[in-house]
Amino acid sequence: MSDLYSDRSYRRRAFVADTAALILFFTTTGVINERFIAGMSWDQVLHARILGAILMVPVGRPYGIWRDFVMRRAGSGHVSQLFWDSVALVSFQVPIYAVIIVVSGARGSGLWRGVVGATVMMLVLGRPYGAFLNAVRKLFGLPPGGARPMSLNS
Numbered sequence: 001m002s003d004l005y006s007d008r009s010y011r012r013r014a015f016v017a018d019t020a021a022l023i024l025f026f027t028t029t030g031v032i033n034e035r036f037i038a039g040m041s042w043d044q045v046l047h048a049r050i051l052g053a054i055l056m057v058p059v060g061r062p063y064g065i066w067r068d069f070v071m072r073r074a075g076s077g078h079v080s081q082l083f084w085d086s087v088a089l090v091s092f093q094v095p096i097y098a099v100i101i102v103v104s105g106a107r108g109s110g111l112w113r114g115v116v117g118a119t120v121m122m123l124v125l126g127r128p129y130g131a132f133l134n135a136v137r138k139l140f141g142l143p144p145g146g147a148r149p150m151s152l153n154s
Contacts, residue, residue: 013140019060021136023053024043025129033121059096064145067130071145085145092097092116 027049033046034040065086074084097109097118106114134144 010142014064014137014142015061016091017140017142018064018133019050019057020062021129022056022063024136025132027053029121029125034068055100062131063088063092067133067145071130081130082127084124086132089122089126090119093122122135 030049031045031054034045035042042049067085070088070091071084072083074080094115098115101111103131130145137144
């Protein structure tokens with residue numbers, strides 16, 4: 001039998017699970033941040049979330065793969081899980097966010113405030129998102145992040 005990661009059904013389920021988790025979690029947190037923290041109008045929030053969802057589709061599974069790689073370093077303790085989930089989210093998402101706000105016109109101190117703000121947000125949301133991602137993966141019959149794939153030959 002082939003390795004779990006090379007199985008077509010597994011890859012399809014992993015893509016759908018990781019992408020759906022990213023869209024659901026960060027659409028919800030984005031709405032809260034944009035409407036109640038940033039003070040954007042509901043129309044602006046709607047446009048930002050539609051754009052965000054479109055951009056999350058090609059990023060969902062690559063982030064899931066990155067998180068699995070990073071989470072292999074985590075121990076079973078809560079602090080270790082929290083630390084490595086935060087490292088995974090910050091190291092992957094903050095550079096993408098920085099490019100997005102630069103393309104959108106952020107410069108100078110506004111760019112740095114945006115990057116620092118995103119870093120703080122990702123540090124705080126790292127573990128909650130990681131736990132949510134694991135729950136969604138479980139619904140799709142997938143292992144949690146950091147679990148090494150099993151093979152029938154091993």
